[in-house]
Amino acid sequence: MHNDHRSHNQRRSYDRASQGDRNAQGGARQNRGPRTGGARGDRDFRGPRKDDRGPRKGGFSGGPHRDGRPGADRGSRRDFAPRDDRPRDDRPQHPRDDRRYDQRDDRARSPRDDRSPRFGGGPRRDSREASHPREIFVDGKLMAAPDQDAPRGPRSDDRGPRGGARGPKAHRATTARELALAAIHQLRQRDAFAQDVIAKTIDTSRISREDRAFATRLVLGVASTRGTLEDIVSSCMDSPDDAAPAVRDALCLSAYEIIFLQKSPHAAVDQGVELVKSVAPRAGGLANAVLRRVVRAKESFPFGDPRTDIAAYARLHGFPVWLAQRLLAEMGPQGAHSFMVASNEPAPVYIAVNAVKASDDEVVSVLADAHGEPEPVTVAGRTVPGCYRIVSGVPLNDGRVRRMFSQGLLLVSDATSQVVASLVVGQEAPQSFLEIGAGRATKTILDQSCAYRRFGAQIPDYVTVDVHAFKTKLLQERVQQYGIEVAEPLIGDATDLTELVGDRTFDRVFVDSPCTGLGTLRRHADIRWRLRPETIEESAALDARLLASAAPHVAPGGILAYATCTITHEENADAVAAFLDTEAGAAFEVVPCDASSDGRSPFFSVALEPGGPDAHFLALLRRKF
Ligand SMILES: C[S@@+](CC[C@H](N)C(=O)[O-])C[C@H]1O[C@@H](n2cnc3c(N)ncnc32)[C@H](O)[C@@H]1O
Known part of the structure; x- marks a missing residue:
């Protein structure tokens, strides 16, 4: 996607740049939450400026400022971290615990009135709330098995994204993008884990394997780079606060395609407009103007020289500035680059054969028959017994594979x-x-x-x-x-x-x-x-x-x-x-x-x-x- 531009004295340059960047934060918008629409959320959005003169200058942290300086550190903003609205002392004490498990599971145990004011959704739900009889674990998290989350019925309004293609569409957005948008919208509304939502909305869909992979990539990509995308989209709107959450999600998705996936501008804008229309039928023209500005903003992305400007470097990879700094300090330029690139790629899928219940041959043969293409795995030069990489993704649509999961013959687990x-x-x-x-x-x-x-x-x-x-x-x-x-x-x-x-x-x-x-x-x-x-x-x-x-x-x-x-x-x-x-x-x-x-x-x-x-x-x- 990009080259590692770091020169030998770049660390010092970063230090200086980041100091300048911290100073710059005092001025422009910072530490605001995402524009979710709030009380105005039922309006599509007020839309961009009348003209099409590119991203707004100044006044936001992600895009180019008038003087060309990059914006503030997305990492220090409140946009995503404090979804947990409990008072500080009530939060789980342990960071990883908090991140990966507690919020969701505490929710699962709590009365269903645990709402996130920020995102204004209804009672939160997670996969464990589903009444489906069959569930599987992926990386220790319970997920609905296929067929259990059948496509939902027609929507009763036009504000939330559809969960898939049903009935005649009033727009031409591809089904993969529609599904991705539905998943992204759920992430925002339910404060859910991306993998859980993907398992329910995309893995269970009947679209082609390629489309599933693309939709998954979109969801993980938008979730990973969300802070950067929010800034860019805001910069391209006159009244970003007025964008309805679903419209904003659609714009972020298209911005991700334009900025990070390097999609052809014409196709990305065309699909982005259709996607916005899928959630706000009258907003097509306005979406077109915003996304054309995003295309223009891409020309100067990451809004600074990533060789000397840590904020631009972080933005280039869709990372918060503080974390990019930490990674550079921890593993040096090459290691940090590799880490950040890898973090933006889809994770390989590995399974472990449960030797207590099954032999490798048995599991491998069922997976191979189901076109899972299992491959033995080597880590640090050694083959890992019972571990296979599933090249084509776990073929969960195959009944025999599902049975192996439900009977505990294998589990998904990192190598x-x-x-x-x-x-x-x-x-x-x-x-x-x-x-x-x-x-x-x-x-x-x-x-x-x-x-x-x-x-x-x-x-x-x-x-x-x-x-x-x-x-x-x-x-x-x-x-x-x-x-x-x-x-x-x-x-x-x-x-x-x-x-x-x-x-x-x-x-x-x-x-x-x-x-x-x-x-x-x-x-x-x-x-x-x-x-x-x-x-x-x-x-x-x-x-x-x-x-x-x-x-x-x-x-x-x-x-x-x-x-x-x-x-x-x-x-x-x-x-x-x-x-x-x-x-x-x-x-x-x-x-x-x-x-x-x-x-x-x-x-x-x-x-x-x-x-x-x-x-x-x-x-x-x-x-x-
Ligand atoms: C990395 S996760 C464990 C993953 C687990 N071993 C697995 O493979 O599924 C860390 C675990 O530590 C637990 N934990 C956090 N603080 C703890 C404490 N003070 N005492 C006991 N468990 C704790 C969390 O609830 C969490 O389940």
């Missing part, structure tokens, strides 16, 4: 997670195992499947802990579905493990850290706009408490395993070093992970690169005495 599970289980059969932060049991299943594959039996005394009761309930349902043995599923705060397990010790204690999850940005498209710089420190502080609490429960000679799916040094190597420096940590020594990716570090870590699996980190520490 690096599978390697982590394999390393945590180790080469000598543990008799007792404590998993801290067991969540919805993905690692539990992977660990026990690995033990069964390696030792011919599951780990007998496998205890899980999670702070959330609803996750533990799901864990119990899921381990039953997958035939996994869990001796005790405990609910409680693992920063005080003695309260939960007394003075018991285990052969292996596994802390699956509730980290910031930056290594999984592709699958959790909107994380980057939700996280805050301070979240990283908060996460590292929690890790320190979890490790300190876990240490006395490792049997002498046993292993304390610490894993994250993030890339910050605070949460990874520094967290381990800080722990080893403590009194409890002094009893431990680092054991090199066999699959250490670079041959030098004793830790296992995989960087996020285009076409590869997610980024994970693992440290193995042996208790010496």
Whole structure:
């Protein structure tokens, strides 16, 4: 999509540029929420200026200012992060926990009056609210299986996007775009996870595989770059506050095609106008004017020199400025570039065969028959047993594949997670195992499947802990579905493990850290706009408490395993070093992970690169005495 323009002295330039950028924030619009229409949401939008003179100059952060300077840091805005409108103290304490699970699950448990004033929707719903009998887990999240979310009936109004093509259309937007718009609209309205919504609206549709892939790309792309798109679209409207949410979503989708997918301007504008008409039939002319300005804005995108201007660099990749800065500091220009490009690409789909219930041959043959094109997977130079990349996406429309999921023969799980599970289980059969932060049991299943594959039996005394009761309930349902043995599923705060397990010790204690999850940005498209710089420190502080609490429960000679799916040094190597420096940590020594990716570090870590699996980190520490 673009070249890495960074020169050797670019880091210094970025520092200067970002300082200038911070200064610039004092002036122009900043820290505003997205223009969702609010009370005016039932108007299509007031529309662009009468003329067609390109994006508005100044007055917004994403587009070119009058003097050509880039705008403010989208990352510091409130647009997406504070969808959680609870008072600060009521929010979940743990960042990754908050991001990936808690909001949704707390919602699922709460009365259905939990509304987001920002987005003004009705009661929130998630996939678990559906009454469908068959559900599958993807990366530990429950999703409706195909056929369960049949296309909805005709809409009763013209404001929300359609969920698919039904009946004669009053516009010519393609069905893939219509579906993508419906999904994007749901993301906004329900504050839902992109993958969950995609599973329900796109994966279950009857459009072609190519169209499904395109619609998915649009949804994840818009969710990932939303802050940047919102700025650009606003810059091209005279009264951005007046745009109805559905119109704004359609404009952002088209802006994504124009700016990030490099679609031909004519086709993108034409389809964008049709898309806007699909939700606001009278707004076609106005949409045409706005999108033509977006096309003109693209000529100067990213509104600054990305070699010297960190805001332009961040914008180029659709990242908040603070995060782009962090990535540069963390992994250098090449690594950050690779990470950002990979984060904007669709994630590969990997499955794990559950050895407790099925053989690889059995699963692979059904997937191959269903045209899933399963391929064995290599991570850090080693084949991952039971792990397959599904080149064409999981063929969920095939009844046999669905049955394999519902019977617990396989699960969707990132390849690096599978390697982590394999390393945590180790080469000598543990008799007792404590998993801290067991969540919805993905690692539990992977660990026990690995033990069964390696030792011919599951780990007998496998205890899980999670702070959330609803996750533990799901864990119990899921381990039953997958035939996994869990001796005790405990609910409680693992920063005080003695309260939960007394003075018991285990052969292996596994802390699956509730980290910031930056290594999984592709699958959790909107994380980057939700996280805050301070979240990283908060996460590292929690890790320190979890490790300190876990240490006395490792049997002498046993292993304390610490894993994250993030890339910050605070949460990874520094967290381990800080722990080893403590009194409890002094009893431990680092054991090199066999699959250490670079041959030098004793830790296992995989960087996020285009076409590869997610980024994970693992440290193995042996208790010496
Ligand atoms: C990375 S997720 C775990 C994913 C899970 N192991 C899996 O594979 O499905 C981290 C988990 O830690 C849990 N958690 C966060 N803080 C905790 C605490 N203080 N005590 C116990 N669990 C906690 C969260 O609820 C979340 O499920």
